[in-house]
Amino acid sequence: MTPIQVRERAWKALAEGRLDKAISTARFLIAQHTTSDLVPDMRRVVAEVYEKKGLKDDVLKAYQQLLSLHPRYEKAVEIKRRMQKIRRPRQPRPH
Numbered sequence: 001m002t003p004i005q006v007r008e009r010a011w012k013a014l015a016e017g018r019l020d021k022a023i024s025t026a027r028f029l030i031a032q033h034t035t036s037d038l039v040p041d042m043r044r045v046v047a048e049v050y051e052k053k054g055l056k057d058d059v060l061k062a063y064q065q066l067l068s069l070h071p072r073y074e075k076a077v078e079i080k081r082r083m084q085k086i087r088r089p090r091q092p093r094p095h
Helices: 003-015 019-032 039-053 056-069 076-087
Strands: none
Touching (some): 003 039, 039 056, 039 076, 056 076
């Protein structure tokens, strides 16, 4: 299987809600193809899995690692916005 096929499999698993499969596939690509241009996307999959599982601290660490290791990531602005939203405490709704 090519790295591109692995990436597609990880995103598909994430979209289908198969979170354990998504994260294991993403981690496999990160470990096996450390210098690939696909690694930043796979770090994002890991972070999004944590986000879907409600693991706030892990999400923030994963996104921060993504930005630190890949400062020129094409979706860096979007990632920073997501991090701000996650950090922001929920405001109570007015009655």
